[in-house]
Amino acid sequence: MTRDRDERSDYQRIYAMVDSIPRGCVATYGQIAEEAGLPGHARQVGYAMRHLPEGTALPWHRVINAKGEISPRPGSGYPSQRRLLRAEGVRFDRRGRVDLKRFGWKPDF
Secondary structure (H helix, E strand, C coil), X not given: CCHHHHHHHHHHHHHHHHHHCCCCCEEEHHHHHHHCCCCCCHHHXXXXXXXXXXXXXXXXXXXXCCCCCCCCCCCCHHHHHHHHHHHCCCXXXXXXXXXXXXXXXXXXX
16 A cells, blocks of 8 residues: 555544534544544644645544634635634633633544
């Protein structure tokens, strides 16, 4: 099996986990990696998110960093992500952080 093939398979698992995050919840890059069977590969989740096509239906905006913050991304990612999360009822504190205990996704599988 080639590395590209492995990476595609990993991305598919990552995308499946992201697609499982319910509206009004968030998950961290590390949590998605763990749930996708890729513990310790939070950066790979970030790379997978970066490779999503424009206009994707995948709820990419529900993935944030371990501090509960939106990670910087090129373009207008931050304002768009914040707006999408707020529209789902996710709230930010004064420091721009999401309370992971309140809004964090708790998968039941």
